[in-house]
Amino acid sequence: MKPNILSCILSLFIVTVSVAQSNPTSAEKVQEALKEKAKLTQNSTVKNIEFTNIGPTIMSGRVVDLDVNPNNTTEFYVAYASGGLWYTNNNGTTFEPVLDNSPTQNIGDIAVDWNSKTIWVGTGENNSSRSSYAGIGILKSTDGGKNWQNMGLLDSHHISRIVINPNNADEVVVAALGHLYSPNAERGIFKTTDGGKTWNKTLFINNDTGIVDLAVSPNNFNVQYASSWERDRKAWNFVGNGVNSAIYKSIDAGNTWKKVSEKSGFPEGDGVGRIGLAVYDDETVYAFHDSQFRREKKAEKKSDSKALTKDDFKTMSSATFLNLGDKELNTYLKTNGFQEKYRAENVKQLVRTGTIKPEDLAKYLEDANSLLFDTPVIGAQVFKTTNGGKSWKKTHDDYLDDVVYSYGYYFGMIRVSPKNPNQIYIAGVPILRSQDGGETFESINGENVHVDHHALWVNPNNPNHLINGNDGGVNISYNNGDNWIKCNTPAVGQFYAIFADEQTPYKVYGGLQDNGVWVGPNSYKASVKWHEEGQYPYERIMGGDGMQVQVDKRNPNIVYTGYQFGNYFRINRETGRRQYIQPKHELGESPYRFNWQTPIHLSVHNQDILYLGGNKLHRSLNQGDDWEAISGDLTKGGKKGNVAYGTLTSISESPFQFGLIYVGSDDGLVHVTKNGGGDWQKISNSFPQDLWVSRVIASSHKKERVYVTLNGYRWDDFTSYIYMSDDYGQTWKSIASGIPASPVNVIKEDPENENVLYVGTDNGAYASLDMGNTWQPFHNGLPNVAVHDIVVQKQAKDLLLGTHGRSIYKANIAVLQQADATIASKPFHVFKTESIKARSSWGTTWSKWLDANVPSKEIYFHTKNAGDVTVKVIAKNGVVMHEASIKADAGFNTWNYDLSVTEKARKQYLKKDEEASIPKKKNGAYYLPKGTYSIEVSGNGGTDATELVIE
DSSP: OOOOHHHHHHHHHHHHHHHHHTSOOOHHHHHHHHHHHHHHHHHOTTTTSOOEEOOOOSSOOOEEEEEEOTTOTTOEEEEETTTEEEEESSTTSSOEESSTTSSOOOEEEEEEETTTTEEEEEESOSSOSTTOOOOOSEEEESSTTSSOEEOSOTTOOOEEEEEEETTEEEEEEEEEOOOSSSOOSSOEEEEESSTTSSOEEEEOOBTTEEEEEEEEETTEEEEEEEEEEEOEEOSSOEEOOOTTOEEEEESSTTSSOEEOSTTSSSOOSTTEEEEEEEESSSSOEEEEEEEEEEOOOOOOOOOSOOOOOHHHHHSOOHHHHHTSOHHHHHHHHHHTTOOTTOOHHHHHHHHHTTSSOTTHHHHTTOOHHHHHHHOOEEEEEEEEESSTTSOOEESOSSOOTTSSTTOGGGOOOEEEETTEEEEEEEESSSEEEESSTTSSOEEOOOTTOOSOEEEEEEOSSOTTOEEEEETTEEEEESSTTSSOEEOOOSOOOBEEEEEEOOSSSOEEEEEETTTEEEEEETTOOOOSTHHHHSOOSSEEEEOSSEEEEEEOTTOTTEEEEEETTTEEEEEETTTOOEEEOOOOOOTTSOOOOOOTTOOEEEOSSOTTOEEEESSSEEEESSTTSSOEEOSSOOSSOOOSSSSOOSOEEEEEEOSSSTTOEEEEETTSOEEEESSTTSSOEEOOTTSOTTOEEEEEEEOSSOTTOEEEEEEOGGGTOOOOEEEEESSTTSSOEEOOTTSOSOOEEEEEEOSSOTTOEEEEETTEEEEESSTTSSOEEOOTTOOSOOEEEEEEETTTTEEEEEEBSSOEEEEEOHHHHTOOHHHHHSSEEEOOOOOBOOOTTTTOOSSTTSOOOOOOEEEEEEESSOEEEEEEEEETTSOEEEEEEEEEOSEEEEEEEOOEEOHHHHHHHHHHOTTOOOOOOTTSOEEOOSEEEEEEEEETTEEEEEEEEEO
8 A cells, every 4th residue: 555645744744853853952951951950959849858768788889980099098989870979088988978969970980189189070971881871071079079060061971081180280181982872072182271160172083982091191191191982872783993993192291192003003993992091101001902803713623512503503404404313403492492392393394394494593592682792803902002102012812701792892991000010900891910911811800899890999009909890889909809898888779670569568679780680678778787687688689780570469479570681580589489481482583672671560450460571562371481472563673783672661551451551662652552462553653753762651540541751861862751641642741841851761650649740860850749730859868860760659658769870769758649739728737647656765775885766756747938937746735845946948848856845844744744754864855755746837827737646
């Protein structure tokens, strides 16, 4: 059938929209959004809703840089990719955050002038991963991080290195990597001589090539080396190499540069990848190169093994295939995880009838991820120059296998001991040490050291003293990497997804970037007492990059979870049994495509029914043992590249009707079925095209209602996209107005109040109390960090935020669930307060050396206008037992009452009730006796009260 004119016009419109959405958000708009959010926060009605961090801390997040005080090595800063900047002055025993009051937690590099205590932060991670968040330029603090000033380079997005002239703190050189997903001009080398007031671009290659590393001769700031990196990332493909990747040198402190890797023995051409640098002195430099050139094909010795391999089938004829022995064919099929139905006899019949070809037995195993690992590139190499870059020589003869694997773009760090030019360290998945100038290497990846390394400091006065930063946190060694101390106390986990079960008390689950899936108590408070008790409260239940979690409501020991690219398991935590449950495609069919974070959903109608999204939607009726595809391809069909694309990203099932299901894809499509997959309708034609569907949510309040969030991060488009429909997605309205530009990751309805919505963005979380007409940012206890997932635990009335950089936060939102127009219009509204049991332990302690047990009760109230407020605690006999004056904000407020009674009030109370007893406690305080009290809040011409019962 030929397309009609209307469909042609529609197609043209869609293409036009698609192109429009690929335009990156300008730096000016980003800055405008940050100012807008700061203003919104100041006036937010929910800014006083208090969030507490519930960990975990034992498993950290990605470290990108370290800066150590050379005169006191127990004092240093640690920079996390998306978890902010942390400071210790006790050798990593404890840390405190110092970037929380800045507009971002995303860091590429830091530099500290220890003489003046000036901190420079280059925002935007220097890696090029799926969640390497863009930054907002250069931040500077001259007061230890209490205040931050943006010093420019606003459109650099990713800053890789900062170096400070040790003799002139105002002279700073910065390497900018530039945009990750789009070309831009603000990349290269920038220099300031006036402390960041003005910048001069001293090295620029082109709009696709930035500077990934910058290193200075230790005793001569004039001599500097920089490495350029040509890279191009798309949602479906990453190219981390190009002809413009090279090494440059400056002999005038970064004012001018000369390429020194050309015709010098260092690799040149399209296969040159990321380059890391380490400078020993003016002339001696090491370079760690991720070579993307292909390996030379060598004649391989015939293996004694007769086992078939995948490559055997790629050129095999049907006749040869049919002559294979059943035993050797079955060995191949079983070893490579083919479905049980595919065994020698029936597979041969499929080939005999022409249903499949022998090459399909190879294709069956190949997807974007396997092909990435199959890529035969050279990989990690180490080069050295001893004449200032005039010539370079590879330090080793053999391939450095199992260092960066196929993810060389993620690594690049190399360090040389300041005391020994032959002692070097390279970082990849493991961290390796060489004591012969790179001829041979050995692993120093200790048993308590995580993999994937990005930062290393070598003590210039004691080269055996190392501080290492990796994907799992910080480690310290005093014997050159033979043994390590682990220093993980900050809660800086990078969560992709979280879940809360329905136990009492409930448990929290979550999948972490590179760090597996964890489960722990929702009441967790950061503490090191587990060192004494012997068991950390959180437990890891899965390795790899942790992904989504679902828990059977009937039996919380049955957990569904997994790792990247759809590798999911059903785990029985009681027995320890785990069953691999990924759906398998049919032989002869193209392999299913699974997203990095493959969505799963356990049916609310029947807990035996599990849904899993590839490029098709799969359903299991028996807990993942067997699968059927209940759709065709619900994407645009994928794109050629080395990253799985054209995949489902979100699944939502209506609680009102079994079979009413919505799905969203990474290439911008949203579909609905009302009959369990019998037929599907695309409902995303009116959306901006090609954007990642970060969430589709079926309403739990209205059957016809559905929400969708789109995310343009992978286009460098930071616009906030949120839509709502009240007719199954036939028509949509935007409800994103009022949210400052920031990609949206998740939207959740409040389960009790249909007007209350929650949204997580790449820069914090918001609540709407009027179904998306207006939005208010959360603030109390919550920094400006990416929020990837949101869960509301119904029974506890807790809001849980899974952040990608600061672990999990929790807040009780019972008062938000009660929000309505009546409360908003009253001058004051004091919310009902639950009773509390009197304890004889109040104000006491079993040892005078310990702090006394002080009770606490949170009193919540809402005020229409900001102003001074008086809170009174009044006994039944009329005595005012406690009175406080506080400054209240417009909106929700909390008064934390320690249940104490004034001495004057105690005397008055006892006069009126001679039989009562209000004893003085060991801490010198008096506390409310059993009884019922009125909590009265007044001011600004209004008053309201509630009861507080001490049982």
